[in-house]
Amino acid sequence: MDVRLERLSKSFGTNLVLKSLDLTFPERKFVTLLGPSGCGKTTLLRLIAGLERASEGQIFFGERRVDHLTPGDRNIAMVFQSYALYPTMDVAANIGYGLKVRGIPRPERTEKVGVVARVLEIAHLLARKPRALSGGQRQRVALGRAMARKPDIFLMDEPLSNLDAKLRATMRGELKRFHLDLETTSIYVTHDQLEAMTMSDLVAVMDQGIVQQYATPEEVYDRPANLFVAGFIGSPPMNFAEVELATEADAPVLRLAGRTIPAPAQFDLTAAPNRLVLGIRPQDVRIAAAGDPRAIPGTVWMTELIGSERLIEVEIAPKLRITAEVKSEIRAELNAPAAVAFDAAKLHLFDPQTGRALPRRA
């Protein structure tokens, strides 16, 4: 069942948290709401769940308008960030509670709980109370509670954020598997871009109550719609530099730190202002030989080893530094001369006034 939001707004007092969202979550897709802390992700999820009332706008599940329905009438399941297990009930009762509320008789309930527990590999924990479980086990119980009921919509609010890094990596894969098995529409909130990129069919990048870009993970990464998305997605963050658009020998060029580089062909520059913001991901920056005519010279400001990669920060003009992510074998002395080079095809260009990416050629 798809979920459709129409001009959905939410304010707490005078604080406008969600600003007239129009968004469709397609049937059976795994959609991630990604954004910095406080951007309204949880609020949006709670609106869809019915735990919060919209100030304006409408919510549809398929053709059915649901924003006047109680959470129980929406047939959703939700995994809370804190898991929110019922502390006085054992694991079996936790998983089966939704079925019990819906009047499913005990034998059938026990059987369904058993099936879910086997899938999640928690069958040996059914008689335990939540306080006797580890974080990962609680997490599974919370998932089990959501799965037992065959919900139409599966909502998850940062379900992995309390787990350690290793378990988180395992659970990412498992969650994706459950989504495929359940065949429900899943909406997943996170501020971890790795989770968003690895798990989602679609990512909605949010900031300040507005969806900044809504696209596939590849698209969001390769063609960020604006400066916010470009800076938020990717680690280490994208390098930005102000450039001037000029024409040399009838060809458009960009002037960066006193050097001239050919303008990237993928952008339509006809309506572009002559001051632009150039973006380049550290992964797309090379450290070039000092004499390379197409490279931009500078001095090494900082280096940092991150596992098999090394980050080298090169100062190419006062206060203007470009970070390159290169193989760790490449070494650089602090304050030594170095040059950075990049492929024009990997460049991103933004209008500094609006923050939007320049239009791309078809």
Place this chain on the structure above:
Amino acid sequence: MTAKEVAGRIALYALLAAVTFLVCFPLIWAFFTSMKPKDEIFLWPPTLWPETWTLANYRALLEGKDAYFQAGAASGTAVPPSAFFLDWFINSVIVTIGTTIISTVVSTLAAYSLTRFRFPGQRSVPYLALIGYMVPSIIFVFPMFLVMVELRLTDTLLSLILGYVCITLPFCMWLMWAFFRGVPIEIEEAALVDGASRLRVFWEIVLPTAWPGIVAAAIFTLIVSWNDYLFGRVFMNSMENLPLTVGVMHFFDGTHVDWGLMMASSVLMTVPMALLFMALQRHLVAGFGAGAVKG
């Protein structure tokens, strides 16, 4: 264990034994005294262990006043105070149970609404209640007596119940408020999403989680209403309406004290409370809300 640790252990247990003895000695003394015949109570030097054991004191307390009326002493003047003991006991039980039910139910509901719904004064009410509890009850008792006179409730058990509710409710509410604040709202929301109605969420999720708090509030109320003397002394006057605490003072008639009856009453007053405590103790810690979220 090293020798030092062993010595430490021994010292600790010795201390605990000493404290336990100090606390229990009056009870033990009361018990043995209640089993002695009158002439043995005042033996000098005093003995702990009764030479002759007797249940006369208990018999006097438990036979009830009907025996006297049936025996023809219909005027009632000859009925000794001990004959009213059963009435007093029943009065105290009724008042204590009534107070405990009202105080815990009302304070639980009030505290829940204080933590879960928004309304003016939501923040200050629990603190005001606590301040109210800090005022000594002797300040309340006479104004309340006047109110009871107006309501024509003096010398009724209801007046005692109302009085005790007034002094226990604020603290119970504060206690439950502090408790509910620790119950994460997410578990209620999870239950709403699971399809439960608000009432069902309260009944099946909130109450079981809050159970240790409710037991603590109930125990507090039990102690206050079972042990109170002041309200019973001021509000009540007929012999058969007194609570235990006030009633047993009649074993002391200005010229002599009937220590045998006094001690037997003490034992009978202490035993039900002690049993209740043993039964409730485990609820105080069991099932506490840990493990519901995070951790």
